[in-house]
Amino acid sequence: MQLAPLPVVIPLLAAVVLLAVERHTPLWLVDATGILTALATTGIAAMLADKALQQPIVYWFGGWQPASGVAIGISFVIDPAGAMVACFSALVFAGAFLFGWNYFDDAMARFHILMLVFLGAMTGFCLTGDIFNLFVFFELMSVSAYAVTAYKLEASEIEGALNFTVMNTIGSFLLLAGIALLYGRTGALNFAQIGRAVASSKGDPLLAMAFALLFGGLLIKAAVMPFHFWLADAHAVAPAPVCVVFSGIMVSVALFGAARIYWTIFAPIQPVTEVVKSLLLYLGVATAVLGGCTCLMQRHIKRLLAFSTISHVGVMLAGLATLTPGGTAGFFLYLAGHGLTKGALFMLAGILMSAHQNIDEIALRGQARDLPTSGVCFALGGLVLAGLPLGLMNSGRELIDKSAEGTHLWIPYLLALGSALTGAAVLRTAGRVFVGLGPDPGEEEQSPSKMERDKRRPSALLLIPVIVFLLLCLSGQARLVEDVALKAAATFTNHDGYATLVLGGQVPSIPTPSAEHSGPLIDWLSVAFAVVVAGFQLGRHKTPRCLRWTADLVAFPFFKALDLAHTGHIGDYAAWMTFGLLLFAIAFVW
Amino acid sequence: MNHPNRSIAFIIMAVVLAPFVVAGLWTLPPFGSYPGPYGDVINAIGTSARHITNMVTGVNYDFRGLDTLGEEFILFASVTGVVMLLRGARGEAKSAAALRIEHRRREGRSEAVAGAGRVLAPITLLYGIYVVLHAQTTPGGGFQGGVIVFAAILLAYLGEGYSAWRRMARSAVLDLVEAAGAAIYAVGGLVPMFFGARYLENILPLGQPKTITSGGLIAVVNLGVGLAVAAGFSSIALELLEETRTAGDDQA
Amino acid sequence: MSIFPYFVSAWLFLIGLYGVVTSRNYVHLIGCLTVVQAATYVLLLAVGYKTGAGAPIFADHPPGTPAVDPVVQALVLTDIVVGAAVTALLLSLVLQLQKHRGTIDPNDLQPTRD
Numbered sequence: 014m015q016l017a018p019l020p021v022v023i024p025l026l027a028a029v030v031l032l033a034v035e036r037h038t039p040l041w042l043v044d045a046t047g048i049l050t051a052l053a054t055t056g057i058a059a060m061l062a063d064k065a066l067q068q069p070i071v072y073w074f075g076g077w078q079p080a081s082g083v084a085i086g087i088s089f090v091i092d093p094a095g096a097m098v099a100c101f102s103a104l105v106f107a108g109a110f111l112f113g114w115n116y117f118d119d120a121m122a123r124f125h126i127l128m129l130v131f132l133g134a135m136t137g138f139c140l141t142g143d144i145f146n147l148f149v150f151f152e153l154m155s156v157s158a159y160a161v162t163a164y165k166l167e168a169s170e171i172e173g174a175l176n177f178t179v180m181n182t183i184g185s186f187l188l189l190a191g192i193a194l195l196y197g198r199t200g201a202l203n204f205a206q207i208g209r210a211v212a213s214s215k216g217d218p219l220l221a222m223a224f225a226l227l228f229g230g231l232l233i234k235a236a237v238m239p240f241h242f243w244l245a246d247a248h249a250v251a252p253a254p255v256c257v258v259f260s261g262i263m264v265s266v267a268l269f270g271a272a273r274i275y276w277t278i279f280a281p282i283q284p285v286t287e288v289v290k291s292l293l294l295y296l297g298v299a300t301a302v303l304g305g306c307t308c309l310m311q312r313h314i315k316r317l318l319a320f321s322t323i324s325h326v327g328v329m330l331a332g333l334a335t336l337t338p339g340g341t342a343g344f345f346l347y348l349a350g351h352g353l354t355k356g357a358l359f360m361l362a363g364i365l366m367s368a369h370q371n372i373d374e375i376a377l378r379g380q381a382r383d384l385p386t387s388g389v390c391f392a393l394g395g396l397v398l399a400g401l402p403l404g405l406m407n408s409g410r411e412l413i414d415k416s417a418e419g420t421h422l423w424i425p426y427l428l429a430l431g432s433a434l435t436g437a438a439v440l441r442t443a444g445r446v447f448v449g450l451g452p453d454p455g456e457e458e459q460s461p462s463k464m465e466r467d468k469r470r471p472s473a474l475l476l477i478p479v480i481v482f483l484l485l486c487l488s489g490q491a492r493l494v495e496d497v498a499l500k501a502a503a504t505f506t507n508h509d510g511y512a513t514l515v516l517g518g519q520v521p522s523i524p525t526p527s528a529e530h531s532g533p534l535i536d537w538l539s540v541a542f543a544v545v546v547a548g549f550q551l552g553r554h555k556t557p558r559c560l561r562w563t564a565d566l567v568a569f570p571f572f573k574a575l576d577l578a579h580t581g582h583i584g585d586y587a588a589w590m591t592f593g594l595l596l597f598a599i600a601f602v603w
Numbered sequence: 604m605n606h607p608n609r610s611i612a613f614i615i616m617a618v619v620l621a622p623f624v625v626a627g628l629w630t631l632p633p634f635g636s637y638p639g640p641y642g643d644v645i646n647a648i649g650t651s652a653r654h655i656t657n658m659v660t661g662v663n664y665d666f667r668g669l670d671t672l673g674e675e676f677i678l679f680a681s682v683t684g685v686v687m688l689l690r691g692a693r694g695e696a697k698s699a700a701a702l703r704i705e706h707r708r709r710e711g712r713s714e715a716v717a718g719a720g721r722v723l724a725p726i727t728l729l730y731g732i733y734v735v736l737h738a739q740t741t742p743g744g745g746f747q748g749g750v751i752v753f754a755a756i757l758l759a760y761l762g763e764g765y766s767a768w769r770r771m772a773r774s775a776v777l778d779l780v781e782a783a784g785a786a787i788y789a790v791g792g793l794v795p796m797f798f799g800a801r802y803l804e805n806i807l808p809l810g811q812p813k814t815i816t817s818g819g820l821i822a823v824v825n826l827g828v829g830l831a832v833a834a835g836f837s838s839i840a841l842e843l844l845e846e847t848r849t850a851g852d853d854q855a
Numbered sequence: 856m857s858i859f860p861y862f863v864s865a866w867l868f869l870i871g872l873y874g875v876v877t878s879r880n881y882v883h884l885i886g887c888l889t890v891v892q893a894a895t896y897v898l899l900l901a902v903g904y905k906t907g908a909g910a911p912i913f914a915d916h917p918p919g920t921p922a923v924d925p926v927v928q929a930l931v932l933t934d935i936v937v938g939a940a941v942t943a944l945l946l947s948l949v950l951q952l953q954k955h956r957g958t959i960d961p962n963d964l965q966p967t968r969d
Contacts (some may be wrong), residue, residue: 028676035778100674130676130679149669153680175949178944182945223627251845472847584609585609587872633857642902646922649918674937680941688951746932
């Protein structure tokens with residue numbers, strides 16, 4: 014029982030200790046502390062998950078038990094889903110720390126301190142049962158992210174960091190406004206208590222507005238369209254180990270938080286459920302497709318990977334928005350699989366930067382022939398993103414597809430399209446950079462590429478976390494993992510069970526639901542499509558002119574419009590965000 | 604989008620959103636009639652349960668102590684970020700002593716300002732410490748008092764001038780004090796766990812209400828917050844003031 | 856109108872957001888963010904108010920006298936202090952921008968596209 018606060022307390026304490034001794038500690042010791050703390054947190058969270066699978070744990074801080082249905086203190090409600098996501102987050106951090114070995118030599122220990130605080134906040138975010146506590150950990154995650162992005166900023170990168178910071182700050186204000194509205198209505202800050210208090214109301218404008226604000230804030234963090242513009246800028250700017258964390262886990266955890274809020278508070282409210290099943294599902298699909306298209310247009314490898322993250326976040330949102338245990342279980346599996354794969358890809362991008370001091374795909378053409386293992390891993394990552402029927406990400410996709418089919422038959426195909434486009438972009442990059450395929454840069458538009466000065470580190474060492482991550486993703490034993498995910502999803506989506514667990518009463522036992530999943534046909538189609546698109550982009554100069562012209566005619570206006578939308582101007586981003594909020598408002602009226 | 608288009612687009616969207624916002628706010632309980640149970644429960648049990656008379660402090664450091672731990676670490680992370688951004692850009696090696704600006708016109712320090720700073724700084728410091736210590740009894744606490752102490756430190760800068768102030772406010776010391784403040788809170792919450800209680804559970808003797816030793820653990824973590832806030836903001840001020848200078852030799 | 860304070864909060868929020876969208880100076884933009892933040896504080900404090908009740912401090916009068924909600928006050932006061940620190944972080948970013956690029960106008964900066 015007393016393990017419950019440790020996933021938060023241990024990283025925070027480690028950060029404080031590091032700050033006290035930073036002037037006297039050699040870098041290797043600081044790196045080691047980071048890795049060990051993250052691994053310890055992974056272990057503790059895994060133990061908590063194991064216990065939670067038998068019986069979810071409720072831990073009241075300060076010893077303040079609730080009195081007659083009124084929660085006085087803050088609780089951690091550790092159900093299997095929360096504990097597993099916390100465990101996975103700590104694992105990604107361990108990988109990021111390992112990848113960052115000997116990288117941050119002139120910041121003393123500050124980078125590691127901030128990353129440890131980030132880790133503590135993230136595990137707290139996953140485990141908490143109180144909405145303002147969720148907000149505090151959300152803020153802590155955000156501020157550590159801002160601070161960590163600010164490491165070694167070059168001149169051209171500060172706007173990226175500013176865009177990131179301003180957009181996420183507005184997101185946290187939206188979240189706080191939503192919390193204020195819920196508090197005004199219910200006088201409570203505990204998820205279960207709020208859920209009970211609003212369950213009786215049939216749904217009124219206040220709850221709709223609170224829902225829009227809460228989800229608006231969290232979807233900004235999750236980088237769902239049209240709130241997504243900041244992610245690519247932040248990734249282009251942040252150091253590679255930080256990108257691993259951003260794409261690998263931070264955006265997915267924001268979706269997890271949003272899902273938690275829905276299931277504990279808004280589930281019995283009919284208008285909100287309608288909006289989730291319609292607006293959020295369509296937003297997810299749109300994000301998947303448009304993210305994939307934008308991904309295909311990028312030259313900067315980290316921005317390319319960032320847009321692919323946005324696309325896959327769309328898939329995850331679609332899975333959640335089906336509001337079924339199958340879709341939710343698919344979300345958990347996809348979260349893990351995508352996190353591992355995307356983390357590995359960002360590490361590979363970091364290896365490219367370290368070895369060749371450049372991150373532009375066109376400028377790197379053929380340069381990385383000396384890194385064959387990295388090339389193979391990169392291509393493998395691309396295939397997994399496209400939908401290769403192997404591993405965690407695929408299990409998740411199949412569950413999501415099957416539950417999305419229930420709403421509209423064409424959704425799985427659109428989701429597959431988005432993933433295929435991202436896979437195509439990664440495969441194209443792999444072909445161009447590691448093999449030297451593709452047209453001579455003389456034929457491409459001569460636009461200046463970004464020079465990235467990065468510390469040189471031995472590629473062999475850096476490949477270790479890459480290979481570990483890819484192996485973990487691909488070797489997920491389908492049956493076993495799916496059963497665990499389905500059980501976690503069943504507890505996660507049980508609104509009444511959560512309330513009785515926290516505030517007293519009989520805890521119902523929940524049978525593990527079974528969920529079907531779609532067959533591998535879509536997966537192979539998606540992989541094939543990815544290979545074809547990548548091949549076309551690489552072999553453009555060898556295809557007949559008419560084919561090239563038709564492709565351009567079809568695709569060019571669309572892609573150009575997408576490109577123009579991403580201006581980099583903070584005012585535009587804020588305007589798009591307002592448009593997103595407007596979509597929520599309209600969805601409620603429709 | 605260029606500027607006028609963006610402005611018009613936003614105004615249109617805001618106008619369309621306005622009725623929704625009004626509809627949402629309309630159904631809140633009328634202003635002045637707070638119905639909910641949380642605040643009333645805390646007001647009812649605070650004094651008897653923890654011997655404190657300032658309920659806001661009770662909420663901050665006891666009932667919802669974990670939130671405040673998180674907020675304190677947000678402060679910690681922001682200060683670390685500012686320091687990393689500004690000091691990192693200038694170079695760590697130059698941070699030990701005051702830098703000198705080269706071609707900037709030196710404004711003379713007015714004697715009135717210097718005198719006022721010298722007189723007010725210790726008074727404000729005393730007041731800040733008073734506010735921190737009396738968290739459980741009267742309005743105040745670590746956050747508010749910490750900011751007042753920071754104001755006192757800035758008044759000392761006004762009174763003494765930059766180089767002298769720089770010798771007093773060493774970045775190493777400020778870092779240490781801030782770490783100590785955060786550590787007091789985190790460890791102070793951990794200690795009850797060794798005695799079988801929950802994290803941040805109050806197991807110290809609760810003392811008499813209306814004294815500064817009431818509240819048990821609240822007094823301890825409140826002190827931690829006060830230290831962290833004062834040191835953190837002073838670090839920020841130090842970095843921002845250093846920004847007005849460029850590298851040179853160390854002269855008064 | 857008994858819900859007037861809520862409208863004040865909504866107005867502050869929208870006007871701050873308008874400032875962010877149309878800002879021509881990053882320091883002005885950060886100021887607008889502070890306005891948006893103030894809007895959330897007004898909403899929180901307004902929600903917790905009780906007419907005719909006093910402060911939730913029982914040093915001078917006994918516990919049991921009507922008092923406003925202490926929870927929102929606690930939330931807001933920690934948020935204000937922390938908000939100041941986050942603003943400092945934002946301003947440091949703007950400082951670095953000014954040093955490296957010579958301008959803090961979002962319109963003048965090159966769009967971050969490759």
